[in-house]
Amino acid sequence: MRTNIFVKDRVAVVGAGLTLFRRRLQETPRELAWEAAKQALESAGLTFDDIDCIVTGTAPDAFDGLHFNGEYIADAGGFGKPTVRVYVGGGTGVFVPVAAWWHAASGLCDTVLAVAEEKMSPAHPHPQGVFAYIWDPILERPLGPNLIWIFAMEMRRYMYKCGATKETIAKVSVKNKRNALDHPAAQAAANITVEDVLNSELLVWPVNRLDISPVSDGAAAVILARENEARRITDSPVWVEGIGFTLDNTHWYNRELAFPRYVNYAARMAYKMAGIERPWKEIDVAEPYDPFDYKELHHIEGLMLARPCEAPKLLEEGWFDRSGELPTSPSGGLLGVGNPIAAAGLMKVAEIFWQLRYEAGPRQVKKPVHYGVAQAWGDLMQAGTVIVLGN
Amino acid sequence: MVWKAWRIGDVIHYPGSEEVEKYVYTPGIHGIEFAKALKEGRILGMKCPGGVHVPPKTYCPDGSPGELVEVKGPWRIATFTVVYEDIYGNPLPEPQVLALIRPDDARRGGLIHIVKADPDAVYIGMEVKPHWRPPEQRTGHITDIEYFEPA
Numbered sequence: 302m303r304t305n306i307f308v309k310d311r312v313a314v315v316g317a318g319l320t321l322f323r324r325r326l327q328e329t330p331r332e333l334a335w336e337a338a339k340q341a342l343e344s345a346g347l348t349f350d351d352i353d354c355i356v357t358g359t360a361p362d363a364f365d366g367l368h369f370n371g372e373y374i375a376d377a378g379g380f381g382k383p384t385v386r387v388y389v390g391g392g393t394g395v396f397v398p399v400a401a402w403w404h405a406a407s408g409l410c411d412t413v414l415a416v417a418e419e420k421m422s423p424a425h426p427h428p429q430g431v432f433a434y435i436w437d438p439i440l441e442r443p444l445g446p447n448l449i450w451i452f453a454m455e456m457r458r459y460m461y462k463c464g465a466t467k468e469t470i471a472k473v474s475v476k477n478k479r480n481a482l483d484h485p486a487a488q489a490a491a492n493i494t495v496e497d498v499l500n501s502e503l504l505v506w507p508v509n510r511l512d513i514s515p516v517s518d519g520a521a522a523v524i525l526a527r528e529n530e531a532r533r534i535t536d537s538p539v540w541v542e543g544i545g546f547t548l549d550n551t552h553w554y555n556r557e558l559a560f561p562r563y564v565n566y567a568a569r570m571a572y573k574m575a576g577i578e579r580p581w582k583e584i585d586v587a588e589p590y591d592p593f594d595y596k597e598l599h600h601i602e603g604l605m606l607a608r609p610c611e612a613p614k615l616l617e618e619g620w621f622d623r624s625g626e627l628p629t630s631p632s633g634g635l636l637g638v639g640n641p642i643a644a645a646g647l648m649k650v651a652e653i654f655w656q657l658r659y660e661a662g663p664r665q666v667k668k669p670v671h672y673g674v675a676q677a678w679g680d681l682m683q684a685g686t687v688i689v690l691g692n
Numbered sequence: 693m694v695w696k697a698w699r700i701g702d703v704i705h706y707p708g709s710e711e712v713e714k715y716v717y718t719p720g721i722h723g724i725e726f727a728k729a730l731k732e733g734r735i736l737g738m739k740c741p742g743g744v745h746v747p748p749k750t751y752c753p754d755g756s757p758g759e760l761v762e763v764k765g766p767w768r769i770a771t772f773t774v775v776y777e778d779i780y781g782n783p784l785p786e787p788q789v790l791a792l793i794r795p796d797d798a799r800r801g802g803l804i805h806i807v808k809a810d811p812d813a814v815y816i817g818m819e820v821k822p823h824w825r826p827p828e829q830r831t832g833h834i835t836d837i838e839y840f841e842p843a
Contacts, residue, residue: 329720332750339755348757366715380753423715430712439706 303606304515309408313538314398316345317651322488322519324641325422330454332462333520334374334418337644341522343621345534352524354410355384356395358417360642360679363431366423374418383410385417390435390679391545391592393417394521394646395686399544401525402688406541411530418520428516435681439554449513452528453505453680455558456595460507462559465598467507470555471498472616474511474636479516481622481633483663486648498594503634514592514634519641521613521648525549539657542672543689544578545570553682559610563685564603564676571687577672580605584689585670586656587627590677591634597621600676601629604687631656646677650688659692685689711727722748726761727832733824737763737798744798765795766843769818770802776809787811793820793840806839821841 302330318340320326320333328336332355342348357371367373371386387393394417401415421428434449459465472495481490493511501510531538550556568580577583589600598612606627607615615621621629632638632660633653636646653673655661676687719727721756722738726747731734737744739759752758772791775782794802807820820840831834833836 327721327724328750329718329723335751339751342755342841347748349753363712366712366717378750423717424712425714425716428712438708442708443706533823 302648310406310407310527310529312405312516312525312527312541313403313524314541314654315534315538316347316655317523317529318342318344318521319486319648319651320520321486322517322590322641322644322648324516326420326518326552328337330367330418330420331374331376333420333518334416334522335376336518337418337522338414338416341524344523347412347524347534348439349494352412352414353363353382354404354413355382355406355435356397356401356413356414356415358388358393358643358647359386359419360388361431362391363434364421364424364428364642367397374416376496380538380546382521389684389686390681391590391642392546392646392677392679392684392686393643394554394648395675395677395688396546397643397647397651398523398541398650398688399546399686400464402541405503405525405527408527411527413525414522414526415647416520416522416606417643417647419643419645420518421471421516421641424462427479445562449505449508451553452593452596453508454505455682456561456593458558459595459599463613465595465610465613467499468495469613469617470595470598471495471512472497472592473597476622476685477597477630477634477636478592479637480631481637484633484638486519487633487637488517488635488638499512506692512594514636514645517639517645517646518613519639519644521651523642523647523651524653528611535692539654539656540691541688543573543575543687545572545574545685545687547685548680549683551681551683561599561603561678561685564600564678565685567685567687568604568674568676570676570687575672575689575691576681577689580674581607584672584674585628586631586653586666586673587629588634588673588675589629590646590649591630591636592640594636595680597630597634599692600678603685604674604676608650624667626668628668631664631666633659635661649651649675649677650690657690662674718758722751722760729762730834730836731830731832732825733827733830735763735803735822735830736760736799737795743800746795746798746803761796763795765797765821767793767795767820767822767840769807769814769820770794771816772807774815782823789814791820791840803834805834805837807841808841
């Protein structure tokens with residue numbers, strides 16, 4: 302069953318590009334965005350002149366240390382053209398192609414460049430300080446919370462509800478860092494064991510150092526085009542089959558933290574548009590957002606690729622390996638490739654694009670692929686963004 | 693005036709602080725060359741299809757790689773303003789002229805800089821030249837040019 306929303310044209314992804322993800326890069330944010338955009342254009346055989354509209358995305362300006370950072374990076378081919386920046390915190394990376402889809406599906410633009418960039422290294426002494434400003438300034442900030450605290454509490458709640466152990470959850474980190482060994486842009490690729498994760502520095506129990514993705518600089522870009530234009534550009538367009546986005550309650554302490562409702566609602570919206578009724582059977586490859594290792598399992602359940610609390614068991618069976626039944630984060634994810642916030646989400650969309658074109662090289666999943674889903678999550682843990690692609 | 697009557701003490705408030713102590717910015721790939729040249733007392737631009745851009749970027753507007761070239765001027769004032777108060781509203785000891793300065797041999801861009809001249813004597817189209825700090829004081833900052841002065 303498809304929704305009866307009015308879509309003037311089908312829209313396809315026709316190109317993707319990615320810079321290196323690194324802890325500190327010499328390039329300016331603008332140069333990173335430009336490099337990713339240029340790669341995406343070259344992969345589609347296009348130039349900046351062929352682009353009608355631009356959508357940019359970066360997470361808080363406070364990382365790059367530049368206000369209007371979205372407009373600043375729009376210099377990646379954006380001047381003299383309709384340009385807009387979208388922002389939902391960490392969910393921005395997937396929201397950028399969603400907004401690009403509006404532009405093309407409405408018939409407003411034939412070709413849209415979607416570019417996301419994040420440079421976290423300018424903020425000193427540590428970019429973690431920037432996150433202090435997402436909490437209620439009167440009720441929560443005086444306690445000195447940081448991001449890891451609240452995720453530690455969410456992780457603990459998930460472990461309690463689902464009976465997941467630290468050992469099982471650590472396997473996500475092991476899998477993703479190993480997958481990233483095949484990714485040319487990867488920052489944190491490694492062959493590690495569960496023991497390495499458990500023995501790494503304990504930050505905020507139950508979160509150890511290797512349970513978390515690194516701090517990164519980087520940029521990613523994709524090109525979207527309306528059907529007629531897409532068929533002119535390439536013989537193998539990857540169609541945007543569905544999009545979804547939801548905002549949950551800002552009061553995170555009012556939610557059942559063990560299940561990510563913000564992802565679930567966004568996923569249901571995207572699946573409905575795509576005509577997908579049984580995502581656990583119909584989705585062939587997934588890129589759930591994995592800034593923490595438990596988060597991948599959490600989001601797999603939110604995306605309905607496993608029943609609630611079933612993901613840890615399936616992980617143990619190798620279900621989510623690259624050779625498994627439903628490969629997740631074949632790119633290496635945020636844990637392996639790196640986490641330049643907005644760019645990391647778009648990297649996941651780019652990975653699904655490459656997987657569905659069978660262009661992922663050594664990262665290509667074993668099974669044949671028809672539908673893939675990428676997801677990101679952001680703001681105060683309440684924004685869910687989902688995109689379903691098909692070939 | 694009404695808006696001056698409302699002070700922070702008039703509302704119940706909780707003070708907060710900035711937890712990012714500082715930012716460190718990278719100048720970018722061509723920004724490094726620009727900074728090096730400033731130390732040598734030279735100003736670089738980028739030659740692109742359509743003209744020279746100052747300051748240089750990594751890329752030209754059409755996406756092609758540009759070529760770094762020295763921009764020699766002459767420099768002219770494209771527009772200017774005169775500053776009388778600092779950001780806190782305190783009067784400056786003497787008015788300061790700030791100008792957008794473009795070199796004749798560049799088609800695009802230009803530098804924003806201080807012009808050391810009598811505000812009444814400054815006009816659009818006036819030719820100016822950079823006044824460099826002594827070489828031992830140069831650090832690769834835009835302030836290595838202390839100011840521009842009438843040529």
